[in-house]
Amino acid sequence: MRYISTRGGIEPISFKQAVMMGLARDGGLLLPERLPSIDRTKLESWRNLPYQYLAREVLELFIDDIDRLDLEVLVENSYASFRHPQVTPIRKVGDLFILELFHGPTLAFKDVAxxxxxxxxxxxxxxxxxxxxxxxxTSGDTGSAAIYxxxxxxxxxxxxxxxxxxxSRIQALQMTTVLDENVFNIAIRGTFDDGQAIVKELFGDLEFKDQYHLGAINSINWARVLAQVVYYVYAYIKLWRNGMDxxxxxxxxGNFGDIFAGYVAKHLLPEGCINRLILATNENDILSRFVNQGDYSKSTVRPTFSPSMDIQIASNFERYLYYLRGEDPEQVRRDMETFARDGRLDFSGLxxxxxxxxVSRRVSEEETIETIADVHREHGYLLDPHTAVGVRAARELGGERPVVCLATAHPAKFGDAVKKAIGTEPELPPPLADLESRESRCEILDADTEKVRNFIREHALRG
Incomplete structure (x- = not known):
């Protein structure tokens, strides 16, 4: 399997090269030359596999330059720290199925990748x-998961x-209380989009990137998306075994990475296994506006109870755009240049x-809190605010088929939202219980690329 850029400016590379490159050298995002697919016979052979074994099988469809035994060890080591033996278990909550992705070390779905x-x-x-x-x-959870x-x-x-x-306070503490010598937290005076723009600018400086061997952990790294494909396949197989075809x-x-993994999984599985992907956003709704109106345009970032989705430039959108444009890298490049210049793209014709x-639904702050309260009252199950956004959209847009809602974080990470919904804060699980008492370390900088660049120069590893 070889990997190419959405903008067509690099020669095909191997998976291992793609992992280390992160952002393509032409500014695009990396994708496999073709999306693999499996037939019913292969799906049947996966029917009873534990999560780790299924992960190896799925990953091998995209990776041909890592020895099978080495890949097996990598997968086993990666999920050994998860607190649930199924890694990403499913819970039935009313008419919905909740795919719990928060059993890793930082209690967020980002741990899986x-x-x-x-x-x-x-x-x-x-x-x-x-x-x-x-x-x-990071807008919240990626940072701590990457650090861990x-x-x-x-x-x-x-x-x-x-x-x-x-x-959230807990999200910040999960990052800044990690005091290992190789960890540096930078709090910028700005938004996530400002931080992401700085990261992309640094990766676009190829001399700086090469000198300091820069690596990417955001979902611009293809390996992040690939790891997330696995839990869609795992969830589908679990329900399929119970008669749901x-x-x-x-x-x-907010960043389009998690749902793009679902798009890849939909193409991987036999036709009809995954029917619809419901894209749920909070009030920062660039993606909902894109789906429902064809309007992909920047707006002001609004702070919400679901801060990990407080994004107005979706880093992974370009990957989907590549397929929307018929795998035409020149058109993608022109689109992204237009967006960088004008801050908007019109897809109303598509x-x-x-x-x-x-399909998509924008969920308001009031609806988010109302959903947490309703689900807790009706079923005794506590949602975090991000998951509540997905559940609300599922309740509005779900049809006759079973709906799996991705639970992206443990509710204890967002105590303020939970307290507003049910009147009390959730009990903190052991990984979070003593965060407030730990020593914290963080550098606060302006959202200025040169200031961040200089900080990195001062603390970076060198050859």
Whole structure:
């Protein structure tokens, strides 16, 4: 399997090269030359596999340059720290199925991908005898999951940018209380989009990128998306074993990465297994406007109870755009240049095509809190606000098929939202219980690329 850029400016590369490159050198995002698919016979052979074994089978469809036994060890090590034996279990809650993705070390779905990516980085650096400096921006959960994925690993320093004062208190503490020598937290005076723009600008400086061996942990790294494909397949098989041949998925998303993994899974499985992908956004609704109106345009980021979705430029949208544009990299490049210049793209003429892939619902702050309260009262199950966005969209847009709602974080990470909904804060699980008492370390900087660049220069690993 070879990997190409959405903008067509690089020669095809291997999976291992794609992992280390992160953002393509032409500014595009990496994708496999073709999306693999399986038949019913192969699906039947996966029917009873535990999560780790299924993960290896799915990953091998996209990876041909890592030994099978090595890949098996990487997968086993990546999910050994998860607190549930099924890694991503499913719970029946009323008429919906909740896919719990928060049983990893930081209690967020990002652990599923970033535990694997951290081990992939370590594996390849050991193989090459090299080093890397990871740079990433987070709206909340990616940062802590990335930090926990690489903390203490030799040959890696990690620099995480988060918007100062715009994450939940627990999200910030999960990052800043990790004091390993290779971990550097930077709180920028701005939004997630400001941080992501800085990261992309640094990766676009090829001399700087090469000198400091920059690596990407945001969902611009293809390995992140690939790891997430697995839990869609796992969830489908679990329901299929119980007589459900076709299912819908409801996905709360701001950056388009998680739902793009669902798009890949839909194409991977036999036709009809995954029927609809319900794209749920909060009031930062660039993606809902794209699906429902063909309007992909930047707006002001509004702080919400679901801060990990407080995004107005979706980093993974370009991957879907590649397929929407008929796999035409020149058109994608022109589109992204137009968006960078004008801050908007008009896809109103492609709405029918988009509707074959997604339906979407924007969920307000009031609806988010109301949904947490309703589900808790009716079923005794507690949702975090991001998951509540997905559940609300599923209740509005779900049809006759079973709907799987992705639960992207543990509710205890968002105590303020939960308290507003049910009157009390959730009990903190052990990984969060003593965060407030831990020592914290963080650098606060303006949202200025040169200031961040200089900080990285000062603390980066060098050859």
């Amino acid at each position: 970033l535990q694997l990516l951290g081990n992939l980085f370590e594996y390849q650096l050991k193989e090459s005898g090299s080093f890397m400096n990871i740079i990433g921006a 994925g690489v903390r203490g690993k030799k040959g890696i320093n990690i620099f995480i940018l988060h918007p100062h004062g715009r994450t 076709s299912v819908d998925f409801s996905v709360p998303t 709405r029918d095509q988009v509707a074959r892939d997604f």
